[in-house]
Amino acid sequence: MNPNRFKWFYLIGFFTILLLPLLNLPPSFSPPDWGKTIPFRIIFSIILFVFAYQLLFKQPKDILEKLAFLKKNHIAWALVSLFGIFLLATIFSLDPHFSLWGSPYRSGGFVNFGLYITFAILSFLLIQKKDWQKLWDFSILVGVLVSIVALFQQFGIFKEVFVYLSSRPPSTIGITTALAIYLLLLSFITLGFAIKTPLKKWFYIKKPAYFLSFILFILVSIFITQARSAYIGLGIGFIFFFFFYPIKFFSKKSIIVKSIIAVLLILVGFTTYCVNTQKELPNIIKESKFLSRSANRLSIEEALTDPRISGWPIALNAVKARPVLGYGPENFSIGFDKFYNPEPATHLGDWWDRAHNIFMDISSQAGIPAFIIYLALFVILFLQMRKLKKEDKIIPHAIQATLLAYFTANIFSFDVFSTYLIFFLIVGYSLALSFKEENNEKPFPTTKYREMILSLLFIFLLFFVWQYNIKPFQINGQINTALYQAENKDYVGAVNRMEEILLRETIIDNYLRLQYISIIGQAIEKNPQDASILSPKAYEILKENIITRPYYTRNWMLLGTYTNHLIIQERETNPELANQLKEEADYYFQKANKLSPGRQEILVEWIKTDFYRGEYIKAKEKAQECINLNPKFKDCYWQMALSNIYLKNNEEAEEYLETTRKMYNYTTSEIYLLELVNACIDGEDYQTLAETYQSLIKINPEEIKYRSSLAVCYMLLGDNEKAREEAMKVLELSPESKDEVEEFLKGLN
Numbered sequence: 001m002n003p004n005r006f007k008w009f010y011l012i013g014f015f016t017i018l019l020l021p022l023l024n025l026p027p028s029f030s031p032p033d034w035g036k037t038i039p040f041r042i043i044f045s046i047i048l049f050v051f052a053y054q055l056l057f058k059q060p061k062d063i064l065e066k067l068a069f070l071k072k073n074h075i076a077w078a079l080v081s082l083f084g085i086f087l088l089a090t091i092f093s094l095d096p097h098f099s100l101w102g103s104p105y106r107s108g109g110f111v112n113f114g115l116y117i118t119f120a121i122l123s124f125l126l127i128q129k130k131d132w133q134k135l136w137d138f139s140i141l142v143g144v145l146v147s148i149v150a151l152f153q154q155f156g157i158f159k160e161v162f163v164y165l166s167s168r169p170p171s172t173i174g175i176t177t178a179l180a181i182y183l184l185l186l187s188f189i190t191l192g193f194a195i196k197t198p199l200k201k202w203f204y205i206k207k208p209a210y211f212l213s214f215i216l217f218i219l220v221s222i223f224i225t226q227a228r229s230a231y232i233g234l235g236i237g238f239i240f241f242f243f244f245y246p247i248k249f250f251s252k253k254s255i256i257v258k259s260i261i262a263v264l265l266i267l268v269g270f271t272t273y274c275v276n277t278q279k280e281l282p283n284i285i286k287e288s289k290f291l292s293r294s295a296n297r298l299s300i301e302e303a304l305t306d307p308r309i310s311g312w313p314i315a316l317n318a319v320k321a322r323p324v325l326g327y328g329p330e331n332f333s334i335g336f337d338k339f340y341n342p343e344p345a346t347h348l349g350d351w352w353d354r355a356h357n358i359f360m361d362i363s364s365q366a367g368i369p370a371f372i373i374y375l376a377l378f379v380i381l382f383l384q385m386r387k388l389k390k391e392d393k394i395i396p397h398a399i400q401a402t403l404l405a406y407f408t409a410n411i412f413s414f415d416v417f418s419t420y421l422i423f424f425l426i427v428g429y430s431l432a433l434s435f436k437e438e439n440n441e442k443p444f445p446t447t448k449y450r451e452m453i454l455s456l457l458f459i460f461l462l463f464f465v466w467q468y469n470i471k472p473f474q475i476n477g478q479i480n481t482a483l484y485q486a487e488n489k490d491y492v493g494a495v496n497r498m499e500e501i502l503l504r505e506t507i508i509d510n511y512l513r514l515q516y517i518s519i520i521g522q523a524i525e526k527n528p529q530d531a532s533i534l535s536p537k538a539y540e541i542l543k544e545n546i547i548t549r550p551y552y553t554r555n556w557m558l559l560g561t562y563t564n565h566l567i568i569q570e571r572e573t574n575p576e577l578a579n580q581l582k583e584e585a586d587y588y589f590q591k592a593n594k595l596s597p598g599r600q601e602i603l604v605e606w607i608k609t610d611f612y613r614g615e616y617i618k619a620k621e622k623a624q625e626c627i628n629l630n631p632k633f634k635d636c637y638w639q640m641a642l643s644n645i646y647l648k649n650n651e652e653a654e655e656y657l658e659t660t661r662k663m664y665n666y667t668t669s670e671i672y673l674l675e676l677v678n679a680c681i682d683g684e685d686y687q688t689l690a691e692t693y694q695s696l697i698k699i700n701p702e703e704i705k706y707r708s709s710l711a712v713c714y715m716l717l718g719d720n721e722k723a724r725e726e727a728m729k730v731l732e733l734s735p736e737s738k739d740e741v742e743e744f745l746k747g748l749n
Contacts, residue, residue, distance in 0.1 A: 006054060010126040011134070013047045017119075018139050018425070021146055021182065021418040024172035027480030028473070032174030033107035036417045038473045042465050044115055044122075049461045051122065056450040066125050069435055075384060075427065076121065078377040083117045085373055086110055086329060089366035093328020094551050101468075102330045103511040104476050106353060107417060110329045111468075116420045123428030124435070132432055136189065139422065140213050143186040146171050147220045150179060154224050168226055178416040180230035181409050183217040185402060185422040188237055190214040192398025228306075229412035237405030239265070246393035308356040308412065314339050315355040318364050325367040332364045337553045337596035342630035351554065358410035378403055381430055388433055396433065399426060472506040479515050491523035495534070502541075510549045513541045517558060524565075535565040546591075553595040553602075560588035561605050567612045578612075585609040600626050600633045607639045611679070616646040634663040638672065645679040645688070653685070667695040677709075686716045704734050711744065720748045 020036045029035025054060060070076040090110040093099035102109030127135065152158055153169030173179040194210030201207060221230045242261040318327070318335025327334045333353045355361045362371045382403055385396035406423060415423070478501045485494035498516040506512075520534045542559035549555055563585035571578040589606035596602065603626040610619035620643035626636035641656035657666075666672040673696050680689035693710035700706065711726035724745060731741045 006050070006058075006060075007128065007131075009050060010047060011131060013043055014123065014127065014135060015138055016043055018135065018421070019142055021142055021421065022149075022172050024174065027484060028477040030476075030480050031104055031107070032170075032172065033417045034104035034476060037107040037112050038469050040417070040421075041112070041115060042469050044119060045461055045464055047122065047126075048118070049457055051126065052457055053454055056454060062128070063125050065437060066435060070121070070124075070431075073431065073434065074380045075377070075431055075434070078373060078380050079117050079120060079427065081373045082370070082377060083114055085325075085370040086113055086366050089325045089328055089370065092325050093331060094334055095328060095331055095549060097507075098330050098510070098549060099328035101507045104472075104479075104508055105511065106330070108330050112417075113329065113420075116424045119421075120424040120427040120431070123425060124431035127428070127432065129432055129435075132429055133193075135425070136193065136429070139425065140186060140190050140193075140210070143183060143190075144213050144216060146173065146179070147183065147216050150220050150224050169224065173416065173418050175416060176225050177227040177229055177413050178419055180221045180225035180227035181233070181406065181413060181415075182418045182422060183221045183225075184230055184233050184237070184405050184409055185419060185426070187214060187217045187221070187234070188241055188398045188401040188405065189395075189426070190217065191241070192395045196392075196394045227409075227413075229409040232412065233405040233407075233409030235265075235268075236408045237401045240404050241397065241401040244397075246389050246397050311336070311352055311355065312357060312360065314341060315352075315357065315360040315364060319360055319368070323363070323368045326363060326365045326370070329365045331551070332361065333553075334551045334595075335364050337599070340596050340598040342598055342600055342633065354414040356412060356414055358407065358414070361414050377427075378407055381427065384430060384434055392433070399430060402426060468507055471504070472508045475501055475504060475506050475508060475512060479512055482519060483515060486519045486522050489526065491519065491526065491530075494519045495523065495537075510545055510552075513545050514554075516541055531565055532569050535562050535569065538562040539566055546588075551595065553592055553599065556588050556592035556595065557599070557602050557605065560585050560592060560602075560609065563588060564605065564608050564612065567609075571612070582609060582613050586613070598629060600629050600636060603629075604635045604639055607643070608675075611642070611646060616643055619643045620647065634660055637663065638666065638675075642675060642679040645676075645683040645685055648683050648685070650685060650688075653683075653688075657688075668699065670696065670699050673699070686713050689713050690717060702733065704730060704737070707733070708737075715744075715748060723748055 017040055020040055023029055023036050023039065024032045025035065055063065087110065090096060090099045098109070100110050102112065123135075150169050150171035153171065168176040169179075170176045171179050173182055190210055191214045194207060194214055197207045197210060199207050202209075218234070221227070221234060238261065314336055315332070317339040318332070321335060321338070330353070332355055333351065336352045336355075355364060358374075359371055362374050382400055385400045385403075388396040403426075406419075478497060482494040482497040485491075485497065498512075498519060501512065502516065517538050520538045524531045524534055539559070539562045542555060542562060545552075545555040546559060563581050567578050567581045567585065570581060586606075586609050589602060589609060592599070592602045593606065603622050607619045607622050607626075610616065610622065620640065623636055623640035623643050626633065627640065629636075637656050637660045641653050641660055644650075644653035644656060660666055666676075673692050676692045677689065677696075680686070680692060690710060690713045693706055693713060696703070696706045697710065707726050707730045711723045711730065714720070714723035714726060727741050727744050730737060
């Protein structure tokens with residue numbers, strides 16, 4: 001392969017990688033980041049292999065010069081340090097396997113993050129200076145296409161191809177906020193090229209094309225995504241770009257530009273002030289979904305109720321607990337669960353895997369030293385660009401504005417594949433801008449074993465591509481198909497498909513089993529009669545999951561929940577097994593509660609185990625603990641009501657039933673009512689039992705057993721007339737039950 005072929009091979013590889021933000025094709029390429037990272041890993045690993053071959057056998061002069069440059073470059077040292085600290089955090093992680101690979105849901109993990117860092121370094125080493133503009137032009141074109149898809153989604157254009165989303169579409173990126181930050185990363189670079197490019201370039205087309213692309217990125221970021229993090233990031237970036245623009249401060253052009261920006265900033269500030277001080281917005285805004293949503297995004301009151309603000313104190317406590325190397329990449333949920341406190345989290349989503357804050361995300365995953373290194377990378381990049389302004393005022397300045405905007409936006413967000421890709425492309429480009437040819441290359445050390453080394457690398461490449469990319473990619477496609485079947489109520493097909501792939505071991509085994517549990521849960525909810533078949537499957541799967549991912553709270557909680565289901569199934573036919581399962585369930589909930597002592601969901605399910613064990617006082621104590629954690633959680637009051645029924649504290653039980661009814665009308669829920677039936681039978685509260693069966697009959701009037709049970713209940717209450725009426729309705733609905741009904745009626749006389 002001659003040098004020219006190497007050049008085009010690398011260019012094609014990098015062009016293909018930069019095209020990946022557009023890739024979003026369910027079911028195989030879903031979730032969106034998973035569909036992007038798998039091709040990225042395959043393509044980039046091939047590039048790495050060819051680079052290794054070139055270095056071992058060809059030793060090109062330009063690459064050797066750049067390698068010598070990297071040895072004394074501060075940006076390169078920051079990148080290597082960042083790689084090293086995350087590697088250490090992975091080695092000492094509480095869950096090393098998950099830290100290494102993550103899951104398809106986020107497609108994170110050290111392998112991906114390490115490859116992003118390597119991508120920055122290799123882009124510098126392999127891309128010639130004259131070819132960088134081609135890469136940026138292509139990236140901007142991809143950004144334009146991503147923006148167009150967002151517009152199509154927003155306005156329902158080509159609905160058959162692009163899903164219509166009238167509210168904050170994510171385009172092909174997958175997350176709306178990530179789309180905004182992806183476009184933010186492209187915006188100032190594009191503006192810099194627009195200013196720098198001569199008007200006559202490309203027959204007067206290129207300069208306007210840059211400006212139009214920049215305007216499109218800003219419009220989509222502000223008006224389509226409406227991401228507050230992007231608003232703040234863009235605001236900081238614009239202030240820096242225009243007020244610190246590297247031209248004479250008192251020049252006519254400078255005064256005009258800065259005056260326009262100042263007026264725009266005043267208008268933005270005035271609009272924000274009006275939105276937050278007016279008691280009622282004008283009708284023209286209220287009647288428009290788009291304008292009213294935009295006004296809400298500017299509301300400070302709305303912003304303060306954002307769930308992430310409630311989550312940050314919890315995340316900060318997690319960082320304080322493991323400040324050196326954190327919990328390991330992708331393990332933020334471990335620390336978050338441990339310190340989860342539902343009291344301030346009125347608006348907080350229950351399960352977090354990201355802190356939505358760059359400081360706490362990195363610090364929780366790899367420790368505060370990792371964040372210091374990450375921050376140092378930004379500072380070094382910023383200062384390096386400042387030095388370069390002596391030679392090229394515009395592009396280094398645009399990169400500085402991008403760094404400030406991106407870092408600010410990430411105070412309220414987190415990265416995905418597409419944002420990492422552009423950020424580390426900027427890092428590689430910054431290295432390229434900083435590089436000066438000095439003809440001081442040193443030969444790369446080689447040995448007589450280079451053929452053997454290359455052969456081993458080739459074998460590893462094949463193994464890596466198949467075992468860690470293609471195979472899990474295929475499995476994930478099958479998972480998505482099964483999820484689609486479940487979504488369309490084909491639970492039998494979905495379960496069968498998951499059973500087929502369950503035995504194929506891959507790096508996403510835990511994710512596969514959690515998705516299978518999700519399908520089982522949906523199937524049981526839709527067809528409760530299938531619980532006897534599906535609950536044992538869920539039980540066995542979750543027992544495997546607690547081994548592969550022992551610090552994940554939901555594995556233990558779900559295992560305890562499905563063990564409770566098995567207790568119900570076995571307590572009549574196999575009391576010995578049921579007793580064993582009761583002890584198991586208690587142990588599983590103890591583990592879950594230890595991992596996340598503030599989770600009310602755990603206590604609610606654990607109380608059910610106490611009911612099955614006949615430990616009603618313990619159940620009541622847990623119900624009170626549940627209420628103390630957050631009085632707004634309705635299930636705590638429900639379990640307190642049931643506990644009192646079991647303990648035959650009827651007045652107290654009625655009080656809590658009424659409290660629950662005010663929060664949630666449990667009389668419309670068959671599941672809640674059946675739990676109440678069990679408690680009333682055990683507590684011999686036949687009056688409440690009769691009312692409960694009446695509610696069940698309203699929900700499902702054709703169910704014979706509800707009416708027959710109500711008839712028995714009336715008999716126990718001594719109301720023979722009503723018992724006879726219900727018995728006759730049973731006979732009417734089920735003539736084949738004539739003998740049983742007649743026998744019952746004889747007992748009433």
